[in-house]
Amino acid sequence: MTEPLEQRVVTEFPYKHSTGEVIGRFLAGLKDQKRIWGQRVAGQGVVVPPVGYSETDGSAGGEWVEVKPTGVVTAVARVYRPIAQLHPCAEPFAFVLVKLDGADTALAHVVRDDLERLRVGTRVEAVWAPDADRTGSIRDIACFRVIT
Amino acid sequence: MSASEPPKEPVKYVEKQVHLPYCYVAGDYKARYLAALKDKTILGSKCSRTGKVFVPPIVASPESFAPCDELVPVADRGIVTTFCIVNIPVIGRAIELPYVAASVALDGADISIYALVQECAPEAVRMGMRVEAVWKPDGERQGSHEDIVHFRPTGEPDAPLASFMHRL
Amino acid sequence: MDVSRQAAVLGVGQTQHASRRADVSIAGLVREAVDRALLDAGLEHRDIDAVVVGKAPDMLEGVMQPEQFLAGALGAHLKPLIRVHTAGSVGASTALAAVTHVRSGLFERVLAVAFEKQSEGNAMWALSPNLPFMQPIVAGAGGYFAPYVRAYIARTKCPPHIGPMTAVNARENGGRNEYAHLREPMTLDDVMNSPVLWDPIRYGETCPSSDGACALVIGSEDVARRTPHKPAWIRSGASYAEAMWAPGRDQVSPRAGKMCAKAVYDGAGIKNPWKEIDTAEIYVPFAWFEAMWLENLGFCDVGEGWKAIDRGEQKMGAHLPINPSGGVLCTNPIGASGMLRLGEAALQVMGRAGAHQVDGAKTALGHAYGGGSQYFAMWVVSDER
Amino acid sequence: MASLRNVAVVGFAQAPIVARDAHRIATEMLYGQVRAALDQCGVERDAIDFQAAGSADYLDGRPFGFVAALDVMGSWPAKPDLHLEMDASFAAYYAWLRIQAGDSDTALVCGYGKTSEGEPDRVLNLQLDPYYQAAIGLDPTSTAALQASAWMARSGATDRQLAALAARRRAAGARNADAQLREPTTADELAKTPWAVEPLRQGYLPPVGESAVCLILAAEGKAEKMCDRPAWIRGVDQRIELQTLGGRDLSRSAGAKLATERALAMAGLARAADVDVVELCATTPAEELILCEAMGLDAAGSRPAINPSGGPLVGNPVMMAGLIRLGEAFRQLAGRADGHGVAGARRAIAHGAQGHCLQQNVVWVLGDERRWT
Known part of the structure; x- marks a missing residue:
């Protein structure tokens, strides 16, 4: 049998994803106001983060509604061995879905501390990235922290 | 005073750097083809039904749908069936412009390969021109496509158009 | 074949096309294209079955399989959805899959x-990753196709002058199309004197x-009879692909192109396309x-193809x-380009192509190809069933 | 409902699932399966009217990778064709539609892809929207863990129950010659394995695996000539859901539920439990339990037999795991399941899925008798 011939290649492409008005203004809210905005859409209620349309029926989005930076965890995934150049930090952390107070959908984000206390139902609060580090990204919320 | 809306001026875009490691498999056909280049040999795979030869070797003939399990050597010379003269650079390819990218039907093969034709002015390249492989010197060949540096004219008479139009 | 099940184009929508739609x-x-297609068909998202x-x-x-994150934007939640990818022909084969x-x-x-x-990215990098074990010779799509242009010549x-004549005519036509990306006229000299990239191109x-999108609403015969505008009846459609080696x-x-063309002509009952197809x-x-x-x-x-062009038989009028x-x-949002061909053919027989309407167009062909000239997808549309 | 044609699965060939085939590229893996499937049906390539394939460029980072597959699918002279950037089970769905449209009587459906060449955790991150979900670094193991957590919170399911289910699938996999994991193990052993991403343990998840598959469909009139025991498709339906994980109830699969209801109605069956065998495209034990609930199946019951092949938990070649479920259902009804055959199986459900957290589902109902006259 022939000796297998193999070769490693790392593909690295940069992308710039245009955000459009709704995603762009939501991110500007994080960056410039440290406030979290949702959008009221048909069939889904107040959607956070908003995309500009209802994901259940495709109709166009409606009014802006501010939601609280606090909320309740609806799902938890604890990552003990983070993957370099993919995951947001090198130490163990958890991915969570958080239904913010005032929102009808949940936001996917991370919790870095108090992982042992984290459960479905735990209350958490947004931790903002420092002013200089906020670039207009979902990671302008640095993480969520446990508050109960 | 608390705004009732997010800022009017949106963030324009989200940047992303894709980082994807891959570890590619050449497959045994390609591995044997590349290894043979080290010995200045070009291998093709022979259709078990029709005897037609495919270079580089492939697993089966798309024409007969029979396996091509025998590897056979073909000549390191053949006919430029068609070509273009490349005048613009391609990222990651350091070939001096302009250069000739040609389809070359090697003697003994039933499909053409892509090849660089050099050692003559690009304007001098013709459909039907006979060319031969120029190999890297002994000891420098690695078993890679680069073992063939390029093809060059042999000076033999051109093949008539009708003799290769079916194998561009 | 059950010919009683004929389909029709109920609505056509396309975006403004530009090199960068950063807005x-x-x-x-x-959604810009989908909203226009739905409006054109007099329908809403909820009316769509798949x-x-x-x-x-x-x-x-x-983005891998972007239709997954776009499902909500497309109003597809809890509906059937498929994603097609057939290289350059994809827009056309997508329309045919809907049919x-x-x-x-x-x-x-x-x-x-x-x-x-x-x-959003860089097409040159994205389409030419540095894959090992491959011959690093072909210089992009132009470098791939130029040798076959030479062989044709x-x-x-x-x-x-045939290539330049064709390019000039395309721009003249594009100037009448409000959605086209490139609309500025060119002269024969402009083209003849432009740099030779991949000789002879x-x-x-x-x-x-280009950045751009196209959407079509395809409906059954029942629905087509009740649609607000005159529909384009799809008399036949086919997609063929052939091996590379x-x-x-x-x-x-x-051969794949010839077989595909024969299939759509046979399906539409066309014996002489030169005489029976209007555009x-x-x-x-x-x-x-x-x-x-x-x-x-x-x-x-x-x-004889170049002679027809030389005589100007491909021009408007x-x-x-x-x-x-x-x-x-004039306009090449790769994935959408094939659908634009089929959609534009439909607009012609609907009589709604605006400033680039061909007078009296009753039967039209839409065509796309892709891969190393391996994938072909076409339809013939008419103003009558 | 429109009048439908009786269409059957008449051939299926699969390369055994392996962690990595270092000797063959995707097309080389596929060729033998296309040949084998045709040979099963006793036909040559010209007997097949239509071909469809499912694969994804990003798996091996190669744009237009599917074009090369034309060469090993017998596309000469040219064939009517469609490639879907999807799990190949959806290519089978489309091929079935083609036959319903009357354009074709027979179809070849292929799935392929070198999953081992890339790193699925990184690659599948790119399936998520680039603004919110991909941007926080979510990978498919983590999204599956989020779903498992939502399921466990609602249902009260325990780690122990996930371990027990995984152990049952391992036991089944030991009887399936094409499975990747063929060593039986106990729930105790699996429950000791480290967390992949909590609440999912490494022992509950399939390793990276690759394969190549070819399935043949034929309409009534031809199917009987190509197969002594065709598996007739009595119903099929597919549904996608919105992607945003926090925008849907992750503890439920609304898409699988709806697709099952529609497929059963088409098949003229009242309940999923009325079949003998079910093959579910679940890549975690939690997904399997969610699917069972959505379909109205008793995950712990003995009939219908669920995933007698071991399912994706013992071999998960991305972009073809769903088509393998359809192939397995065929093997059961055609009496070709050998070591993992379910005695007396006359009806089956096959399920395919793709996307994070069961975003898109296709459900097939098959039987050993024709549905329509």
């Missing part, structure tokens, strides 16, 4: 949508790189391909206007 997200771009999405390689935007949905008898109204937002004794004979495969006039939108990314496809599609005999929209040479 919208991917979803925003797609969605078919097409686009070319995902590396162009850097299959309707002709299966299981769906009344199907949304077909195709897009490309190349400006050699075979048919096509004179050097000149810069002026190449297509642009078949010995004797002819990339100048591929055609064909996929011409490099100007020379217009002459090549005229022959491959059976409009002209071998060696002449015998067979080709690409009245300006075609791919």
